[in-house]
Amino acid sequence: MKDMNYYNTFIEVSEDCPAQTAEIPKSKNENKTIPVLQYEMIAGAPYQHTQEDILFEVFAQRNHIPEEQRQQEWEKFFSKGQPCLRTSSLGKRYGWGMHHNEQGKVALFAVESEEYKALKNDKSIKQVKAMRSSRG
Template identity: 70%
Template sequence: MRKDHNHYNMFVEVAEDCPVTAGQIPVAKDETTKTIAVLQYEMIAEQPYTYTQEDVLFEVYAHRNNIPVERREEEREKFFSKGQPCLRTSALGKRYGWGIHHNAEGKLALYAVDSAEYHALKNDERMKHVRAMRSSHK
């Protein structure tokens, strides 16, 4: 049985060194080369509380590596057989000002650092709180 890479009842606050004070939507240079942050944002923001961290990490990997749908299940097993960085390392929380809420089922939603919802989640003592990883190593 493989390890569960999802988080439950957890809020990932923006990094201490996040350069923005309001949530910014990441923008692709062009439609063919969407960045990881753009793909993550589109999945989570367009369908809040639909996907788990595992879903987002793997689907972004599959998209960027052109893995056909019929091979996704097998490739997902391979992908998670190795350690994978969690969404604390995502540019969404490090650079773009988005907090990531993992609900009781492990499903994700994004909240802009300047929103009332972000501050309510940040102050909710019933869940675990972590910060997105810092960009600098000071």
């Protein structure tokens, strides 16, 4: 199975991100949305999870996959292509940059923060942007 993680990479907010300052995503009802789950997982444990961990855990929670089935479901989940965190609303809508360290573990940085600016200007790490929300 192919490794889907980013390493030494900074995902900047998208060019058409409306947030000038980072916003914490909120659920519309009792069901947590994908951005809420992603935010809680990454912000709650910076540099503890890889992109694969986050993508699968959000899928597993939203689909109520029991713990004992997760290993086989992981393999099934990643046997087909999955959108990466560049497609996440965190970078497209909510103003969060995502840094992936040498181990592929992710942390969030608010677009207005000094840390975000430093990572964006760090030429020693790969720079990519979150996907645009609209074609342009």
